[in-house]
Amino acid sequence: MTGSVVIVGLGPGAAEMQTPQAAAALAAATDLVGYGPYVDRVAGGPEQVRHSSDNREELDRARHALLLAAAGRRVAVVSSGDAGVFAMASAVFEAIEAGEAAWRALDVQVVPGISAMFAAAARVGAPLGADFCAISLSDNLKPWRVVLARLQAAAAAGFVIALYNPLSNARPWQLGAAFEVLREVLPGSAPVVFATAVSRPEERIDVTTLALAEPARADMRTLVLIGSAATRCIAREGGRAFVYSPRSVA
Numbered sequence: 001m002t003g004s005v006v007i008v009g010l011g012p013g014a015a016e017m018q019t020p021q022a023a024a025a026l027a028a029a030t031d032l033v034g035y036g037p038y039v040d041r042v043a044g045g046p047e048q049v050r051h052s053s054d055n056r057e058e059l060d061r062a063r064h065a066l067l068l069a070a071a072g073r074r075v076a077v078v079s080s081g082d083a084g085v086f087a088m089a090s091a092v093f094e095a096i097e098a099g100e101a102a103w104r105a106l107d108v109q110v111v112p113g114i115s116a117m118f119a120a121a122a123r124v125g126a127p128l129g130a131d132f133c134a135i136s137l138s139d140n141l142k143p144w145r146v147v148l149a150r151l152q153a154a155a156a157a158g159f160v161i162a163l164y165n166p167l168s169n170a171r172p173w174q175l176g177a178a179f180e181v182l183r184e185v186l187p188g189s190a191p192v193v194f195a196t197a198v199s200r201p202e203e204r205i206d207v208t209t210l211a212l213a214e215p216a217r218a219d220m221r222t223l224v225l226i227g228s229a230a231t232r233c234i235a236r237e238g239g240r241a242f243v244y245s246p247r248s249v250a
C-alpha cells in the first residue's frame with residue numbers, strides 16, 4: 001500500500017463551510033493528525049486513528065504525519081480555515097524539504113478551505129473587495145519589528161489588512177501596539193471589524209472605527225479586519241453597518 005498525506009482546511013467552524021472535497025479527503029483517511037481541537041471537529045469513523053497534539057508542535061506533527069505516510073498510511077493533516085494560511089501546509093513542506101529523501105516521493109495533496117478572513121468579510125459585506133493582505137500578529141515565529149514594519153507598509157500602501165492571531169494570553173499587548181502604528185498612517189475613520197468565532201455558536205461581529213477600536217474586544221478566536229482609507233461603511237437603522245472596499249481606485 002502506498003501512503004499519502006492530504007493537508008485539509010476544515011473551514012472556520014460550521015459544517016456547511018467545509019467543502020465536500022475536504023469531507024471526502026477526511027473520510028478516506030486512515031489517520032488524522034492535528035491540533036487537538038481541530039481533530040475533535042472531524043466526526044471520523046471508528047477505524048480512524050487520531051493523533052492529537054499541542055498547538056506549538058507544528059513541525060513535529062508534520063514529521064509524524066510523513067513517517068506514518070511513509071509506512072503506508074493515508075494521513076489527513078487538519079487545520080482550521082485554509083490549511084495554507086498560517087497553518088499546517090507550510091510545516092509539512094518544510095519537513096519534506098529538510099527530511100528524508102523518500103518523503104519527496106510521497107503523494108502529498110493540499111485541500112483548500114474557507115479561511116477566517118473570507119468568512120469574516122462575508123458577514124459584513126465586501127471589505128476585501130480591493131487589494132488586501134493578511135498578516136499574522138503572532139511574534140512566535142517572526143520578530144515583532146517585522147510585524148510592525150509590515151503593518152506600516154501595508155497600511156501606507158492602501159491595503160485592507162486581515163489580522164490573524166491578534167491576541168492570546170501569552171501575547172496580550174500586541175494588538176494595542178498594532179492599532180497605535182496603524183493610527184499614525186490611517187484616518188481614525190477607517191472601518192475596523194472584529195469577527196469572533198465566525199460560523200460557530202459563539203459568533204460575534206462588531207463594526208467600529210480605528211479611532212474607537214479597543215484591543216480588549218479581540219481574543220484568539222478573532223479575525224480583525226482593518227479597512228484602508230478607501231473602505232466604506234454604510235450605516236443602517238437597527239442593523240450592523242455594511243462594510244465594503246470599492247474596486248476602483250482614484
Ligand code: SAH
Pocket residue numbers: 012013079080081082083084085086087114115116117120163164165166195196197198199200219220221222223224
Ligand atoms: N488557517 C486558518 C488560520 C489559523 S491562525 C484560516 O485560514 O482561517 C488562527 C487565527 O485564525 C485565529 O487567531 C483567528 O485570528 C483566526 N480564526 C480562525 N478561525 C476563526 C473563526 N471561526 N472566526 C474568526 N477568526 C478565526
